[in-house]
């Protein structure tokens with residue numbers, strides 16, 4: 625698991641870096657947003673730990689740029705900006721978690737571990753389940769070895785269900801992870817996408833519905 629740490633305060637940078645390395649993580653530590661962006665564009669990270677108040681680009685601007693360049697790495701913000709407005713802004717801009725400074729290191733590590741458990745990590749580049757194969761790098765899907773053309777959203781939806789196979793994923797979780805902030809819970813857009821996905825995959829039973837709870841795919845997931 626490879627982590628990019630962006631923190632301009634030298635002592636905190638080295639403290640977090642050492643603490644993560646002791647847990648067996650590989651860490652690239654930088655002090656500015658622009659260094660972070662150029663590394664994130666060329667290297668493959670499982671997680672970015674991002675300070676907000678940085679010289680030059682702020683952490684929020686880094687998040688905006690990651691989104692703009694479609695660099696999909698989970699980001700945890702670690703910041704001394706501790707008002708709800710800042711937390712909301714960070715999460716709305718795409719961070720998956722927001723840790724307020726000063727923080728407890730044990731809790732910090734637990735939040736880092738939670739990212740891997742959620743299956744958001746990029747350590748795996750290939751998922752196989754039932755007759756499906758997902759190539760996470762080229763974002764291609766094969767059903768019985770035949771490529772299936774999916775939209776970006778359909779791919780993200782399928783990836784979420786496959787990564788969490790055998791677990792029921794609620795509509796709320798799908799909205800948060802696939803649609804991010806731009807989602808109206810009253811709409812039937814998830815149902816429409818699911819029905820389209822089932823049709824394209826040529827298998828109406830692969831994605832199962834648990835009425836009132838959500839959706840799931842059953843089977844043994846092989847990650848490689």
Ligand code: CA
Nearest residue numbers: 632675677678
């Ligand atoms: Ca700072």
